[in-house]
Amino acid sequence: GRGRPGRLDAIGQASSIAVNNLVYEMKEAGRDVITLSLGEAFFDLPLPAFAAGTGVDLHHYTHSRGVPRLRERLAAYYQDQCRVPVDPERELIVTAGSKMALFMALLAVVDPGDEVLVREPLWVSYPDQIRLAGGVPVAVPHQVPVGELKNHITPRTRAIVVNNPQNPSGNLLTADEVAELHRLADRYGLTLIADEAYNEFVPLGAEFISLGVCDPEKRHTVICNSMSKNYGISGWRVGYLIGNGAFLDDVLKLQQHIVTCAPSILCHFLADHFTRLLAVTRPQIQEVVARRNRVEKTLTAAGIETLSGDSTFYLFADIGRTGADSERFARDLLLDHGVSVVPGSGYGASCAGFVRVSVGAEPEARVSAGIDRLITAAV
Ligand code: PLP
DSSP states (O other), rough: OOOOOOTTTTOOOOOOHHHHHHHHHHHHHHHHOOOOOOOSOOOOOOGGGGTTTTSSSSSOOOOOTTHHHHHHHHHHHHHHOOOOOOOOTTTTTESSSSHHHHHEEEHHHHHOOEEEEESOEEEEEEEHHHTTTEEEEEEEESSGGGGGGGOOOTTTTTEEESSSTTTTTOOOOOOHHHHHHHHHHHHHHHHEEEEEETTOOOTOOOOOOTTTOOOOSSSSEEEEEEEEETTOOOOGOEEEEOHHHHHHHHHHHHHHHTTSSSHHHHHHHHHHHHHHHHHHHHHHHHHHHHHHHHHHHHHHHOOOOSSSSOOSSSEEEEEESSSHHHHHHHHHHHHOOOOOOOOOGGGGGGTEEEEEOSSSSSSHHHHHHHHHHHHHHHH
16 A cells, blocks of 8 residues: 555465454345354353343454444544545544554554654654654654644655644644645655544634545545544544555554454444434533633733644643743642643653643633642742
8 A cells, every 4th residue: 555565565464354354244244154263252141231132243353444334434424524535445444542543554654764753742652653663753843834844854754643633732734734744745755644533622613624635535644533532432442544445454454463353342332322422522522622722811811821722622831931841840730739730841852841731631610720720830
């Protein structure tokens, strides 16, 4: 799928799982198969009532690309909500969270020594996942606009990881920035790895533009997303990866050798309840985003600037003028004032003067109390 030899060329599908995928497809199509290929014993289990009697096998390995009904739901979601056409058969794999989707994408794209650009503030796992894949993370300071990313491209640059909307700044890419990223990808032969895990956390009136919009054939675009943030079910470990068919054939080998499939019962549950969950979380997401933007105003009024952005439930607050580095500030805030924030240093060298504040996990009154204490400590 990538036009040059890579680490996955010497790797095959897991032969057992390849057979069982085929069996799964044949059974889905109504064929009776005497299955002597499955590596598990089926027990009579005392299962919870919600799982009983549906007639669907909820409890065993699924197709390693993911439960077909869920793939269809997710593909339709990207098509309808994000304007990215997705073939559920070939262009989407259900993964164990977006972290796993991202790591498999990096393993499939990056060869040893390849450079991968990451914009600061960067999500903390990007550089180490790139290193684990044998690559070299090249962090671009937060002051550098998308239009100047080209100054950081070298002959070894292979990919750009783009988090949109961005944790921790809440920044949303504009249509121009998305177009510019695709121009760079075209011109320099790069893969864009888009992490869109927070795509629902966008205020009314603002528009989330998926990186897939400009590349419907997914020639150089890979999209990671998940249920963790948009649905508030992070512990379920269900995410997905969208890419072109040949690329995902490569990723499928990794999936088969590393995890086999995403958690079966949860995937079936999600396939049934996807639309309802979305309807339930959407208004609550708007409340959280609005709260975020109220907190931002409070901080600004107190003289604490934040990096620009109005999406997600995070703020990246500049506490640089306290003179303390963010690790010290965060430790003192926790130990002396009982308020936890994440030091900015983990988000890149240009972010040492920031702390990340999440307003999503506590009731508003407690968030406000925490912000008051943060302001007292910072000014
Ligand atoms: N990407 C970003 C930007 C995140 O903030 C997170 C979680 O914090 C993830 C990916 C991973 O989420 P998950 O693996 O639960 O889908």
